[in-house]
Amino acid sequence: MRSLPLLFLGVFFTIASSWVGIVLVSNIQLGGLEPATPELTDAEGNPIAGVFFEDPETGEMRLGLNQDGVEAWPVPLVGAAQRGKRVYEQMGCLYCHSQQVRRQGFGSDYERGWGERQSVARDYIHQERVMLGTMRTGPDLSNVGLRYSELWQHQHLFNPKITSRDSLMPRYAFLYEVRPISETRGPSPNAIEIPEDYHPGPGELEVIPTQRARDLVAYLMNLRQDYDLPEMRREQ
Amino acid sequence: MSFPSTLTEAMSPTAEPKSDLLAKLSEVDRSMKVLGVFFTVCGLLWLMAGTLFALVASIKMHNVDFLGDSEFWTWGRVRSAHLNAMIYGWAFNVSFAVAPWIMARLCRTRVRFTNIFLFGGIFWNIGVVIGVYGILAGHKVGVEWLEFPAYVTPILALAFAFIGVWVILLFRWRQTGHVYVSQWYFLAAFFWLPWLYAMAQIMIVHEPARGVVQSLTNWWFAHNVLGLWLTPIAVGAAYYLIPKVLGRPIYSYYLSVIGFWALALFYNWAGVHHLIGGPVPAWVISAGTVASVMMVIPVIVVAINHHMTVVGLHREGWASPTIRFVVFGAINYTAVSLLGSAMALRSVNEITHFTHFTVSHSHHGVYSFFTMIMFGGIYYMLPRLLNREWPSAMLISLHWWTTAVGVTLMVIVLAIGGFIQGLQLNAIDPETETAAFEFLEVMRATIPYMVMRSLTGVLITIGHVAFFINIIWMLSRRAADGSESKPTLLTPGA
Amino acid sequence: MEFGGYIILGAVFAGLLFLGAAAVLWWAYRDGQFSDLESGSRTIFDDEEEPEGAQTDFFPTKNPEDLDGPPRRGE
Numbered sequence: 001m002r003s004l005p006l007l008f009l010g011v012f013f014t015i016a017s018s019w020v021g022i023v024l025v026s027n028i029q030l031g032g033l034e035p036a037t038p039e040l041t042d043a044e045g046n047p048i049a050g051v052f053f054e055d056p057e058t059g060e061m062r063l064g065l066n067q068d069g070v071e072a073w074p075v076p077l078v079g080a081a082q083r084g085k086r087v088y089e090q091m092g093c094l095y096c097h098s099q100q101v102r103r104q105g106f107g108s109d110y111e112r113g114w115g116e117r118q119s120v121a122r123d124y125i126h127q128e129r130v131m132l133g134t135m136r137t138g139p140d141l142s143n144v145g146l147r148y149s150e151l152w153q154h155q156h157l158f159n160p161k162i163t164s165r166d167s168l169m170p171r172y173a174f175l176y177e178v179r180p181i182s183e184t185r186g187p188s189p190n191a192i193e194i195p196e197d198y199h200p201g202p203g204e205l206e207v208i209p210t211q212r213a214r215d216l217v218a219y220l221m222n223l224r225q226d227y228d229l230p231e232m233r234r235e236q
Numbered sequence: 237m238s239f240p241s242t243l244t245e246a247m248s249p250t251a252e253p254k255s256d257l258l259a260k261l262s263e264v265d266r267s268m269k270v271l272g273v274f275f276t277v278c279g280l281l282w283l284m285a286g287t288l289f290a291l292v293a294s295i296k297m298h299n300v301d302f303l304g305d306s307e308f309w310t311w312g313r314v315r316s317a318h319l320n321a322m323i324y325g326w327a328f329n330v331s332f333a334v335a336p337w338i339m340a341r342l343c344r345t346r347v348r349f350t351n352i353f354l355f356g357g358i359f360w361n362i363g364v365v366i367g368v369y370g371i372l373a374g375h376k377v378g379v380e381w382l383e384f385p386a387y388v389t390p391i392l393a394l395a396f397a398f399i400g401v402w403v404i405l406l407f408r409w410r411q412t413g414h415v416y417v418s419q420w421y422f423l424a425a426f427f428w429l430p431w432l433y434a435m436a437q438i439m440i441v442h443e444p445a446r447g448v449v450q451s452l453t454n455w456w457f458a459h460n461v462l463g464l465w466l467t468p469i470a471v472g473a474a475y476y477l478i479p480k481v482l483g484r485p486i487y488s489y490y491l492s493v494i495g496f497w498a499l500a501l502f503y504n505w506a507g508v509h510h511l512i513g514g515p516v517p518a519w520v521i522s523a524g525t526v527a528s529v530m531m532v533i534p535v536i537v538v539a540i541n542h543h544m545t546v547v548g549l550h551r552e553g554w555a556s557p558t559i560r561f562v563v564f565g566a567i568n569y570t571a572v573s574l575l576g577s578a579m580a581l582r583s584v585n586e587i588t589h590f591t592h593f594t595v596s597h598s599h600h601g602v603y604s605f606f607t608m609i610m611f612g613g614i615y616y617m618l619p620r621l622l623n624r625e626w627p628s629a630m631l632i633s634l635h636w637w638t639t640a641v642g643v644t645l646m647v648i649v650l651a652i653g654g655f656i657q658g659l660q661l662n663a664i665d666p667e668t669e670t671a672a673f674e675f676l677e678v679m680r681a682t683i684p685y686m687v688m689r690s691l692t693g694v695l696i697t698i699g700h701v702a703f704f705i706n707i708i709w710m711l712s713r714r715a716a717d718g719s720e721s722k723p724t725l726l727t728p729g730a
Numbered sequence: 731m732e733f734g735g736y737i738i739l740g741a742v743f744a745g746l747l748f749l750g751a752a753a754v755l756w757w758a759y760r761d762g763q764f765s766d767l768e769s770g771s772r773t774i775f776d777d778e779e780e781p782e783g784a785q786t787d788f789f790p791t792k793n794p795e796d797l798d799g800p801p802r803r804g805e
Contacts, residue, residue, distance in 0.1 A: 006754065013747065013750075013751075017747070025736075025740075028736070
């Protein structure tokens with residue numbers, strides 16, 4: 001083959017086709033998603049099953065409307081949780097933890113208690129950085145905020161072996177300040193309880209979470225997909 | 237402005253070769269010397285750095301306390317530093333070394349304005365240094381394959397612009413009427429990459445798209461860096477090196493046309509198989525699965541072509557370091573691609589997704605296939621550029637055996653470990669309807685495989701050190717004159 | 731625009747693309763782009779320096795005819 005324009009044309013069209021197909025079309029389909037109430041209504045305010053309803057006049061399929069006076073989900077992260085997400089990103093938690101629950105019957109996500117329902121595109125619309133993840137060296141974290149207390153999270157981050165024997169998760173002790181207990185003021189109220197075996201110096205030292213640790217735990221406590229979305233009302 | 241007219245002229249199928257630039261192969265080699273050596277050395281240094289990161293990350297996977305209190309060396313960062321050093325450092329640099337050199341030889345032209353390329357290359361490497369440091373220092377972006385901090389984007393984009401323009405120019409100077417199949421692959425790759433990179437940077441890092449559209453863009457990009465950049469570079473190089481070393485034309489040129497277009501058509505749709513089961517529209521996944529399965533066509537075509545070219549010349553091939561590495565890579569291209577098509581099937585993916593099987597697969601692709609072919613390319617290229625023979629056959633042998641055996645074992649170990657991990661993760665106890673294995677049990681079961689992976693990593697590291705010594709030794713030698721052994725048949729009789 | 735519209739639009743584009751591809755292929759065929767394909771595979775050889783039929787790479791010390799130029803296979 002000798003014709004270069006032909007080569008370039010072909011090369012251009014192949015990549016353009018997948019870009020349009022995968023990126024642009026899904027952007028058209030998903031880019032307009034908004035928070036939704038658990039149930040949507042038609043133009044008259046009657047509840048509908050699922051996301052679309054048929055316009056009685058034109059017969060066209062139209063998007064359902066949010067119910068009045070009902071909270072729409074998801075809501076964006078704010079404050080400490082939002083900053084904590086940045087810590088999560090910087091520490092590379094993404095490479096061991098996914099944030100997506102697959103439907104019941106696909107893998108064991110449901111049976112492991114990682115989520116009561118499948119994650120859907122609408123769950124992620126507020127996230128300026130979506131970290132679905134591709135690896136499960138550790139458990140899925142979509143709903144980890146529902147599973148543990150803040151103390152558990154702090155202990156686990158300080159040294160995962162405290163809560164999980166033999167854990168392969170790295171410790172993030174550098175997010176904590178280990179300092180001598182003040183002689184005048186006594187132990188700090190912010191110090192976290194660490195079991196004796198893992199404590200850097202029981203009775204003398206105390207472990208205080210830094211701002212980043214507190215942000216990160218705030219983020220983890222906010223990881224939950226326990227609200228209902230209209231997508232779930234459709235037969236799967 | 238004369239540029240557009242000359243560009244179209246260059247692209248015209250009927251353009252006459254301008255004979256003033258026509259060069260002999262040895263002259264082409266000489267004119268590419270600085271570029272080839274520069275990018276080889278940069279790639280080599282990145283290979284060593286990436287190997288170091290790999291070892292640290294691998295040891296940390298079974299021995300979590302290793303460097304456990306260093307934030308800089310925390311696992312999540314070292315892993316990304318490893319990936320980015322290997323891809324943007326090693327793989328890109330070695331591509332910049334080997335592909336344009338083959339291109340120049342096929343164009344039979346004396347190259348000019350090499351400073352444009354060199355300038356781009358220097359900037360590229362500065363960008364990668366800043367990027368890798370940024371990852372370790374905690375400025376990383378949480379998107380796989382795009383971890384470089386956002387401030388690195390302009391540097392890399394600018395650098396690639398210089399490099400890309402020069403490659404187009406190089407092609408414009410060609411003195412031959414025929415455009416060989418390797419050139420299609422290279423030209424396509426140099427065209428595809430900036431498109432991919434620009435789109436991914438804009439839609440993910442700089443103006444993030446809404447929700448999971450980011451994830452779709454992410455895997456469209458990341459898989460296509462493999463499919464539309466590394467793969468065409470390595471397949472193009474193999475299409476040149478195998479027939480060239482053996483002195484036997486490619487088995488079927490006709491098949492190579494089909495193979496090229498099938499790859500161009502299908503590969504760029506395949507990436508979304510990384511999201512099977514995820515919160516993305518089902519039709520995208522179906523399209524990705526179909527494309528992944530269709531990839532069987534170009535893969536089989538390339539496999540037939542390469543195999544039939546080598547067949548009957550195995551003894552001769554074994555005597556050539558280049559052929560050893562390139563054929564190893566070509567065989568693994570077939571294996572990794574067929575495996576990849578299988579992994580895109582829903583039922584297989586359900587097991588392998590989220591496990592070390594995926595890690596096995598990516599090393600199979602980037603190392604067993606791409607990197608091995610590039611090693612072969614360097615073994616062929618450097619003696620010709622430097623007019624010097626490789627100093628040590630023993631080191632070449634050592635490099636070959638350690639990397640070939642090491643990476644094969646690594647891929648097998650991780651595949652087995654990952655498959656078991658997947659089965660255990662998915663197993664459901666039919667009576668209680670709960671997971672049959674506790675998560676911690678599954679995790680613990682992977683540890684022996686992680687240890688074995690580190691051992692295979694040590695083996696590969698030995699190979700890289702041998703390669704490093706051989707290259708540095710070769711560079712520090714004086715150029716061959718009559719007294720030294722002759723470079724590999726570079727200029728017979730000269 | 732609702733789904734039906736997108737599907738029609740998509741179908742039209744797909745059809746145009748397909749027709750375009752078919753037309754280009756037809757042109758290429760008529761133009762002779764596909765004639766005599768196999769000869770292209772020989773363009774990588776060079777009669778003087780790296781001729782067809784001669785192996786051009788060996789382990790450094792294993793080249794049997796180090797001083798006598800490339801060994802030719804009997805063909």
